[in-house]
Amino acid sequence: MLAEIESIPPSAPQTGRPAAARLNDVTKNFGPVRALNHVSLEVRQGEILAVLGPNGAGKTTAVNLLLGLAAPSAGEASVFGGDPRNPANRMRTGAMLQVARVPETLRVREHVELFSSYYPKPLPIAETLAAAGLTTIQKRMFGELSGGQKQRVLFALAICGDPDLLFLDEATLGLDVEARRLLWQQIRKLAERGKAVLLTTHYLHEADALADRILVINKGEIIAEGTPAEIKARSAGRQIRCRTDLSISEIRAMEGVLEAKTDGDTVVIQTAVAEPVLHELLRRDAYISEIEVTSAGLEEAFLALTNNPSAHESH
Amino acid sequence: MNSTASAFGPSVRPLRRTLAIYGKESKYEFLKLLRLPVYSGSTILFPVMFYVLFGLMMNRGEGLSSVSVSTYLMATFSTFGVMGASLFAFGAGLAGERALGWLQVKRATPLPPTAYFFAKTVVCMAFSLIIVAALLTLGFLFGNVHMTMLQTVKLAATLVVGSITFCTMGMAIGYFAGPTSAPAIVNMIYLPLSFASGLWIPMQALPHFFQKIAPFLPPFHLGQIALSAVGAESTGSNLMHWEALAAFAVISLGIARIGYQRDEGKMYG
Numbered sequence: 001m002l003a004e005i006e007s008i009p010p011s012a013p014q015t016g017r018p019a020a021a022r023l024n025d026v027t028k029n030f031g032p033v034r035a036l037n038h039v040s041l042e043v044r045q046g047e048i049l050a051v052l053g054p055n056g057a058g059k060t061t062a063v064n065l066l067l068g069l070a071a072p073s074a075g076e077a078s079v080f081g082g083d084p085r086n087p088a089n090r091m092r093t094g095a096m097l098q099v100a101r102v103p104e105t106l107r108v109r110e111h112v113e114l115f116s117s118y119y120p121k122p123l124p125i126a127e128t129l130a131a132a133g134l135t136t137i138q139k140r141m142f143g144e145l146s147g148g149q150k151q152r153v154l155f156a157l158a159i160c161g162d163p164d165l166l167f168l169d170e171a172t173l174g175l176d177v178e179a180r181r182l183l184w185q186q187i188r189k190l191a192e193r194g195k196a197v198l199l200t201t202h203y204l205h206e207a208d209a210l211a212d213r214i215l216v217i218n219k220g221e222i223i224a225e226g227t228p229a230e231i232k233a234r235s236a237g238r239q240i241r242c243r244t245d246l247s248i249s250e251i252r253a254m255e256g257v258l259e260a261k262t263d264g265d266t267v268v269i270q271t272a273v274a275e276p277v278l279h280e281l282l283r284r285d286a287y288i289s290e291i292e293v294t295s296a297g298l299e300e301a302f303l304a305l306t307n308n309p310s311a312h313e314s315h
Numbered sequence: 316m317n318s319t320a321s322a323f324g325p326s327v328r329p330l331r332r333t334l335a336i337y338g339k340e341s342k343y344e345f346l347k348l349l350r351l352p353v354y355s356g357s358t359i360l361f362p363v364m365f366y367v368l369f370g371l372m373m374n375r376g377e378g379l380s381s382v383s384v385s386t387y388l389m390a391t392f393s394t395f396g397v398m399g400a401s402l403f404a405f406g407a408g409l410a411g412e413r414a415l416g417w418l419q420v421k422r423a424t425p426l427p428p429t430a431y432f433f434a435k436t437v438v439c440m441a442f443s444l445i446i447v448a449a450l451l452t453l454g455f456l457f458g459n460v461h462m463t464m465l466q467t468v469k470l471a472a473t474l475v476v477g478s479i480t481f482c483t484m485g486m487a488i489g490y491f492a493g494p495t496s497a498p499a500i501v502n503m504i505y506l507p508l509s510f511a512s513g514l515w516i517p518m519q520a521l522p523h524f525f526q527k528i529a530p531f532l533p534p535f536h537l538g539q540i541a542l543s544a545v546g547a548e549s550t551g552s553n554l555m556h557w558e559a560l561a562a563f564a565v566i567s568l569g570i571a572r573i574g575y576q577r578d579e580g581k582m583y584g
Contacts, residue, residue, distance in 0.1 A: 064419075068423075069419055069422060069423060087327040087425050087427075090423070090424060090425040091327075091328075095420070097419060097420050097423065099416035099419070101412075101415035101416070102420075103347050105346070105347050105348075105350035105351050106346065106350075110343055113339070114340065115424060117335060117336055117339045118336060118424045118426045119424075119425060120332070141350075161424075161425075167423075
């Protein structure tokens with residue numbers, strides 16, 4: 001089951017489709033604090049966009065602007081080409097926000113029923129409950145639920161109106177691995193049905209596993225944007241460690257090598273893609289040994305992006 | 316972008332569905348509070364307890380203002396109960412939902428904002444009715460209460476309609492108080508106001524000073540209308556008291572609006 005979920009390839013960016021949500025050169029100030037600085041982004045129908053960044057980067061602010069819960073100080077926020085506050089647009093939008101307290105004396109099913117009634121064409125209650133994995137606990141009071149179960153109720157409230165545009169602000173926070181995978185599966189299904197999904201996360205592997213496009217944001221500015229593969233490639237995606245007689249300068253000159261240095265009697269090579277470099281290393285040095293390839297992963301990519309000032313020039 | 320969109324008009328959904336939303340929102344708001352012992356327990360229990368203690372047990376069968384003590388206190392303790400139910404539901408409820416993000420979640424949905432406030436008001440009215448019914452039952456069964464059907468209906472209607480003023484006061488508190496301080500602030504307003512408005516001890520028995528300030532206190536006015544409904548002597552005309560209650564409601568809504576705009580300014584500025 002899990003393997004099946006993992007094997008669903010993220011669909012290619014749907015460049016031709018219309019934008020469901022758009023920030024156009026948006027700046028947002030809270031008093032003297034600039035939460036967003038000239039940010040432009042777009043989520044298209046059928047696309048999953050991950051907005052990735054550390055706490056305080058401006059991710060939630062971006063979501064609030066697109067939900068019409070806040071107005072930009074400059075620039076424009078629009079959904080379906082119009083005002084996010086327009087009820088007709090809100091009927092096509094669902095949101096899972098970070099909330100400190102949800103009324104605890106309503107049952108799971110009652111919460112879902114109430115929110116479903118707000119929308120013109122909601123999903124059947126049973127379908128919403130099943131999608132969020134709540135069927136067996138639908139009679140429970142919200143206050144009796146575990147943290148992960150509470151998150152799933154909030155997810156149910158976000159999808160119950162069968163929205164065309166879905167915002168998920170740190171949706172998998174506090175979920176265990178299995179619950180997270182269930183949620184990912186649901187999010188992918190929604191995108192396959194043509195829904196536009198914007199998710200914010202600081203789980204970097206989540207953005208990698210789910211998104212068609214990733215937008216890296218830090219201190220209110222977009223510092224990188226691209227497919228997960230591009231983002232990883234942009235910042236030394238693989239690290240090869242080996243023992244070889246080849247000189248550092250020779251390795252550095254090889255195609256695909258971003259950086260190489262010695263570490264004791266081994267050599268550490270940074271590269272976007274490991275395989276071509278490995279082929280070349282093996283071809284040139286038949287006695288190469290102790291080869292170890294590690295993924296830099298999005299974590300490192302992210303760190304490199306947020307720490308590297310030169311990343312700014314690329315957006 | 317910042318201008319309110321024209322599509323905010325009523326044509327967004329058919330009337331039948333709008334009414335269904337108002338109904339469901341009210342139903343679940345009621346269930347939510349009914350299942351909350353801190354709320355339903357204390358708002359119903361306190362007036363009942365006071366009435367049993369002062370209206371029934373300590374009552375030596377004397378008359379007061381041309382009615383029995385148990386009838387007099389029926390009117391004033393019901394007013395006291397209605398005030399508490401409304402101030403807590405609206406004040407503490409709104410303060411918590413506003414500060415802890417739930418109101419944001421609701422605002423992001425197509426729920427009409429008026430439905431949210433409508434539901435809270437209807438629920439305050441429902442709890443007001445429960446409190447009046449409880450006191451009436453106790454008074455009829457165990458007290459020396461003699462009221463005509465008309466008087467009974469008049470008392471209940473007066474208190475249910477009068478609860479609106481306390482809803483607006485609660486709304487004003489809810490927009491300015493924090494989630495943890497709101498219940499304390501409500502208590503600080505509710506208890507002294509009840510006392511000074513003659514809801515615990517008849518106005519005539521209070522020091523002269525209180526009779527001077529009472530006209531500036533909303534519960535005094537509702538208490539007087541409630542007293543006249545049960546046939547007790549009251550000061551001033553009912554019309555004047557209703558006007559005063561309406562004025563307090565307008566002032567409270569004005570204060571709430573300032574808080575609402577301050578909130579929006581934080582988010583929307």
